[in-house]
Amino acid sequence: MKSHFDGVDPILCPRDPKTGEPLPPRSQPGYYPGFSTLSQGAFWDTATRAVVDKRVKHPPEPKFFAAEAWTFWTTVFAHLIPQTDRIPERQIPIVATLDHRLANDQTAGYRYETMPPDRVVYEIGIEAIDREAQHRYRGKFLVLPYLEQDLVLKAIHDGKPEAAQEIWKHMSVHRFWQMIMGDAIDAYYAHPWAWDEIGFGGPAYPRAYTRLERGEPEPWEVEEQRYVWLAPANSASAEVDSSPSHHAESGQHSLPVRSSKGARR
Amino acid sequence: MKKPLLGEFETPSSNKYRVGPLQSIHMPMRRFREYEDVDYVIVGVGSAGGVLLQRLARAGFNVVGLEAGPFWDTEHDWVSDEAGSHELYWTEPRVTGGTDPLALGANNCGKGVGGGSVHWAAFTPRLHPSDFEIYTRDSVGADWPITYDEIRPYYEQLELEMPVSGPAYYPWGHPHGYAYGPHPMGGVGNALIKGCSALNIPVSIGGPVAILSGSHGDRPHCIYRGFCIQGCKVGAKASTLVTHVPDAIRTGAEIRDRSMVSRIELGKDGRVTGVHYFDNEGHSHFQRAKAVIVSGYAIETPRLLLNSACPGHEKGLGNSSGTIGRYLMAQAGNVVLGRFEQPVRMYKAPPAHALTEEFYETNPKNDFARGFAIQTVGPLPVAFGKQVLAAKKAWGWGLRREMMDYNHWAAFGLLGEILPWKDNAVTLSEDKDCFGLPIAHVTFNLHENDKKLIKAAREKTEEVMQAAGATEVVQEARYAHLVGACRMGSDPRTSVVDKFGRSHDIPNLFVCDGSLFPTQGSANPGLTIQALAARTADYLVSQGERIFTSNERDMTTTPIRRELAPPETWGKGVPRLK
Numbered sequence: 001m002k003s004h005f006d007g008v009d010p011i012l013c014p015r016d017p018k019t020g021e022p023l024p025p026r027s028q029p030g031y032y033p034g035f036s037t038l039s040q041g042a043f044w045d046t047a048t049r050a051v052v053d054k055r056v057k058h059p060p061e062p063k064f065f066a067a068e069a070w071t072f073w074t075t076v077f078a079h080l081i082p083q084t085d086r087i088p089e090r091q092i093p094i095v096a097t098l099d100h101r102l103a104n105d106q107t108a109g110y111r112y113e114t115m116p117p118d119r120v121v122y123e124i125g126i127e128a129i130d131r132e133a134q135h136r137y138r139g140k141f142l143v144l145p146y147l148e149q150d151l152v153l154k155a156i157h158d159g160k161p162e163a164a165q166e167i168w169k170h171m172s173v174h175r176f177w178q179m180i181m182g183d184a185i186d187a188y189y190a191h192p193w194a195w196d197e198i199g200f201g202g203p204a205y206p207r208a209y210t211r212l213e214r215g216e217p218e219p220w221e222v223e224e225q226r227y228v229w230l231a232p233a234n235s236a237s238a239e240v241d242s243s244p245s246h247h248a249e250s251g252q253h254s255l256p257v258r259s260s261k262g263a264r265r
Numbered sequence: 266m267k268k269p270l271l272g273e274f275e276t277p278s279s280n281k282y283r284v285g286p287l288q289s290i291h292m293p294m295r296r297f298r299e300y301e302d303v304d305y306v307i308v309g310v311g312s313a314g315g316v317l318l319q320r321l322a323r324a325g326f327n328v329v330g331l332e333a334g335p336f337w338d339t340e341h342d343w344v345s346d347e348a349g350s351h352e353l354y355w356t357e358p359r360v361t362g363g364t365d366p367l368a369l370g371a372n373n374c375g376k377g378v379g380g381g382s383v384h385w386a387a388f389t390p391r392l393h394p395s396d397f398e399i400y401t402r403d404s405v406g407a408d409w410p411i412t413y414d415e416i417r418p419y420y421e422q423l424e425l426e427m428p429v430s431g432p433a434y435y436p437w438g439h440p441h442g443y444a445y446g447p448h449p450m451g452g453v454g455n456a457l458i459k460g461c462s463a464l465n466i467p468v469s470i471g472g473p474v475a476i477l478s479g480s481h482g483d484r485p486h487c488i489y490r491g492f493c494i495q496g497c498k499v500g501a502k503a504s505t506l507v508t509h510v511p512d513a514i515r516t517g518a519e520i521r522d523r524s525m526v527s528r529i530e531l532g533k534d535g536r537v538t539g540v541h542y543f544d545n546e547g548h549s550h551f552q553r554a555k556a557v558i559v560s561g562y563a564i565e566t567p568r569l570l571l572n573s574a575c576p577g578h579e580k581g582l583g584n585s586s587g588t589i590g591r592y593l594m595a596q597a598g599n600v601v602l603g604r605f606e607q608p609v610r611m612y613k614a615p616p617a618h619a620l621t622e623e624f625y626e627t628n629p630k631n632d633f634a635r636g637f638a639i640q641t642v643g644p645l646p647v648a649f650g651k652q653v654l655a656a657k658k659a660w661g662w663g664l665r666r667e668m669m670d671y672n673h674w675a676a677f678g679l680l681g682e683i684l685p686w687k688d689n690a691v692t693l694s695e696d697k698d699c700f701g702l703p704i705a706h707v708t709f710n711l712h713e714n715d716k717k718l719i720k721a722a723r724e725k726t727e728e729v730m731q732a733a734g735a736t737e738v739v740q741e742a743r744y745a746h747l748v749g750a751c752r753m754g755s756d757p758r759t760s761v762v763d764k765f766g767r768s769h770d771i772p773n774l775f776v777c778d779g780s781l782f783p784t785q786g787s788a789n790p791g792l793t794i795q796a797l798a799a800r801t802a803d804y805l806v807s808q809g810e811r812i813f814t815s816n817e818r819d820m821t822t823t824p825i826r827r828e829l830a831p832p833e834t835w836g837k838g839v840p841r842l843k
Contacts, residue, residue: 014662030669045498047341051349082661109355109370113362113706150661157660181660185650189668190348198671200612200646203345205498206286208488212451215608215672224608224672237661242737 012084012146014229023229029085030197035222037192037202044203052192052203059093060100064119070095072126075142079153079237080184085229090193097187098122114172121171121179128164128171132156135163150236199224283340284507285500288483294514299552303327304813305805306540306554308526308569311380312791313778313798314560315505315513316423320802320829322518329519329552331542333565334377336522337506343496347647350495353377353384359564360694363708365744367595371494373747374562378520379506381562382791384494386617387475387502388640389429389792391420393438395626396786403627403634405714406684407592407783410755410764413439418825419796424473426834427503428481429792431472437622446478447471448487451614453641456603456675460733461621461639468621475503475791476615482833491612491643502615505795512831524550527702529557529573529582529774536773536816537582543700555813556773556805558766560798563593563747563780567691568705570751570761570776583768589761590691590750594785595709597681597719598745600642600652601726603735608672616643624725625787633714637681637722638787639729644676652676655741677730679722680745682787683715691750709744748790751780763818765804766797772816777801802829 004024005013013022028035038056041049062070077094078084086092100106102119111117116124132155133141137148144152155161159173188194195202201209201221211218231238280292297303305321307314310330321328335352337343344350355374361367375381394413399406417439424443431443448471450458461468471478476493480486487501500507510520523545530551532538539553559566567590573582581589620640627634644652646668653659653667694706711719723740730738754760757769766781768774779794805812807823 029665044345045340048344048346048349051344051346055348080660081664085665106351107356107358107370108368109357109374110359110361110368110707112366113360153660157658178654181654181664182651185654185664186348186647189646189650190346194668195646198646198668199608199610200671201610203492204490205345205488205492209490209613212449212489212614213455215452215610217610229666231662231666235662238663238666240657240659240663240667242657242739 007088008084011234012082012232014085014231015233017228017230022232023085025085025087027087027090028193028196030199031224031226032196032199032222033225035196035199037195037200040202040220043207045205048203048205055190056192059096062096062099064099064103065095069122069126070099072142073098073122075149076129076153076180077184079150080181081188082235082237084232092188092191092193094184094187098183101183112172112175115175115179116171118179121176124167124171125176125180128161128167129153129156131164131167132161147234147236154236282336282338284337284511285339285484285498287485288500288507288511290511290514295517295519297327297329297519299550301327302553302555303329304555305329305558306331306552307558307560308540309333309380309559309561309565309778310378310505310510310520311375311560311562311778312382312505312794315379315382315509316795316798317558317560317777317802318518318520319509319513319516319831320799321805322513322516323829324802324806329521329554331524331526331540331552332378332520332522333525334522336378336520337383339496339498339500339506343498345490345492345495345498347495347645350384353496355565357698358696358704360696360704360706361709362706363689364710367707367709367744367747369564369707372743373595373745374564378510378522379504382504383496383506385789385791386493386615386642387791388617388620388789389424389427389473389475390620390622390638390788391438392786392788392793393625396784399635399784405634407752407754409783410753415822416793416796416800419800420792422825422827422830423792423795423799426830427475427508428477428834429473429475430478431474432469435469435473436467437625443473448474448476448478448615448618451489451611451618451641451643452609453611453643453675453677454614454619456605456609456733456735457619457621457639457641457677457729460729460731463732464729466621466623466729468619470619472618474615474617476617477501487615489614491614491616491645493615493617509831525700526569527572527700529559529569531573531575531578531582531771535577535771537771547700556775558775558777560778562778563750564691564705564707566776566778566780567750568693571693572702578770583761583770583774585770586758586761588752588759591687592685592749592752592783593689593691593707593709593747594683594685594749594782595744596746596785596787597637597679597683597715597722598743599679599719599723599726599740600644600656600743601677601679601723601730601738601740602652602656603675603677603730603733604670604673604737605675605735606673609675610672611643611675612645614643617641622787624722631721633717633721635682635684635718636787637679637718637725639726640678640680642676642678646671649674649676652741656739675730675733675735677726678745679726680787680789681718681722682785684712685749685752685784686710686712746779746785746790748779748782748785751776752783753781754783763820766801767818772818773812775801
């Protein structure tokens with residue numbers, strides 16, 4: 001019998017909160033089963049359809065990163081936005097989108113004075129992460145077990161890397177985190193499979209949205225059907241800060257009080 | 266796949282630009298030669314440049330608009346997609362810093378014909394009468410060289426030209442009403458109404474926004490698809506591309522797109538003679554002109570003037586005051602996110618559709634001067650993801666889980682007045698762009714009054730979100746809009762231009778865009794920028810040839826010239842409640 005976890009290590013999969021057992025990967029995680037923005041393509045305008053189709057069918061070919069850097073950042077992004085709840089053929093490419101951006105030297109239109117140019121960030125970022133890995137676990141990032149990799153990245157997320165201070169002196173830890181997370185979000189949540197996952201209706205020109213109130217779905221959208229899940233046991237990224245208004249002004253990477261809400265839903 | 270609803274595009278043709286499903290601009294337009302001494306060159310065809318171009322062309326002047334970005338064909342070039350809309354924003358290199366660095370690019374800078382008005386959310390509140398005299402009233406900031414009464418006819422006029430949808434009675438500032446009906450509420454607007462009502466705070470429902478609630482001429486009504494800041498393919502949201510550029514082309518203006526102005530040339534007589542620019546292939550050109558108007562917005566306008574330094578103007582062209590680039594302002598734009606048990610689906614409806622200005626004015630009970638507004642925002646998934654990243658420090662599985670709840674969140678944006686400070690500035694960096702021109706370095710620091718105001722605004726916005734029924738409330742600190750950096754004033758020692766936008770130093774050089782603002786209030790600046798442009802145009806028309814020949818400075822204000830508006834956009838009723 002074919003395993004439900006074909007191609008994905010069960011230990012990396014989200015768990016059922018009742019049994020603690022890993023949940024098999026889905027073709028579509030999230031609370032909107034059967035919802036497909038792509039199925040609505042006939043109601044989109046031609047230009048939008050072309051852009052979204054290309055994103056799904058033809059992710060950009062590697063151009064900027066050398067093979068080693070490609071592998072390195074692929075591994076990092078598997079922590080920043082893990083996708084082991086998705087079957088392998090429905091995982092969303094992240095590095096390819098970033099590679100395309102860097103190859104074209106496409107930026108957000110500004111560089112923080114505490115940051116080097118974007119291409120340099122992704123070059124020295126490898127060194128900085130590897131040095132943190134060496135410092136904490138005596139091994140390069142790629143050879144560490146998943147949880148230790150997670151903890152290396154969490155040190156940067158927390159604004160508290162202990163190694164490579166001469167690199168961080170010229171590159172803001174907070175802005176670095178903001179950039180790599182930003183690139184991950186740019187790629188993942190621009191993909192129609194992610195729209196299906198979160199119940200976003202997607203493009204609506206020329207057809208329009210018609211049910212504006214009370215969060216009701218359009219006739220072609222789907223009602224929410226929640227299920228409960230926990231992050232994998234060996235991950236360190238499940239916690240979020242839900243304090244009402246921590247002081248995130250001006251890019252200060254403060255250390256807020258944390259609350260684990262992993263089991264809430 | 267089913268047959269596409271709209272079928273295929275018409276075959277692209279070089280002489281027709283679609284600027285909406287119904288509206289198009291037919292080319293060829295008039296072309297001037299570079300050696301022709303045109304009357305006006307306008308640098309930047311955005312919110313101000315579009316209005317100026319239209320007014321001056323209609324008044325019979327020979328006028329060329331040089332725009333760094335493309336002339337859009339909206340049906341082909343724009344998409345209902347966050348990631349696919351990158352081209353709308355100014356993404357040339359810049360450096361941002363200071364203690365509170367501003368995000369630029371998509372946050373506040375447009376590129377292409379229509380400029381920022383292509384990707385604004387289109388909230389169009391007026392400034393309040395108090396905004397023009399905050400130094401007199403509160404001993405902070407600066408007074409404007411004009412009063413509310415001087416700009417008021419232009420507010421009323423531009424509200425018709427865009428036109429603005431909004432309630433019949435708008436209670437704040439100088440109370441007024443809107444000629445076009447308000448929009449229906451989306452989930453975020455409903456939350457704002459609910460929260461405000463529970464706290465007894467008045468709220469404006471369904472506007473003021475420059476988005477059509479009903480069809481208007483060759484522009485269809487809003488379809489509530491939520492992609493306002495990705496450019497309105499529908500043509501319902503006003504941008505100067507659809508409101509003023511078509512009439513400008515029709516009446517003989519030229520727009521030279523993909524033309525990056527690098528330097529303004531000064532003649533021996535102390536008057537400007539034209540502008541140097543690079544075309545799309547990187548070739549350098551010089552366009553002669555009898556007068557130059559810089560409308561590049563609050564970063565590119567000071568950058569161009571600084572880059573145009575020359576003998577006699579070593580600190581920058583027209584910079585005897587030393588204030589070019591100084592007193593740059595952004596508004597506090599913290600986003601407050603609230604999670605609701607019931608779905609909201611905030612991607613439907615325009616992000617901008619309800620607001621309150623109840624806390625706009627100075628309140629003696631506060632420990633700070635001036636105030637703030639609270640407005641709806643409706644981030645789409647990528648933008649929301651970054652807000653969750655900032656507000657909840659979410660990453661990895663935490664981020665995935667929060668994002669699966671996207672449809673349960675509503676977002677309010679506060680809009681807080683940050684005062685003009687001399688150390689908030691645009692200067693030149695040592696880095697160069699692809700043309701070899703020094704790029705802009707933007708420095709931004711919050712001061713005491715700003716910090717106190719932001720804290721109070723954030724707490725009030727969170728209170729409203731809680732009162733609306735949110736079970737969890739978090740917030741992200743950010744900034745919105747850019748104004749100042751070439752401010753207008755009566756004193757040539759402390760300002761760059763006079764009350765009509767004319768350089769104190771050079772009689773045929775003008776600035777007309779958001780960089781004119783001496784202060785900003787907590788109203789979105791778009792309407793005021795266009796109103797000032799129409800006012801400057803009226804002044805230039807009344808002065809006629811004298812602008813081109815005389816160094817004399819006539820400061821007489823002339824009555825509004827409604828006949829210069831695009832046809833069919835005036836003569837309609839404006840309710841006057843006071």
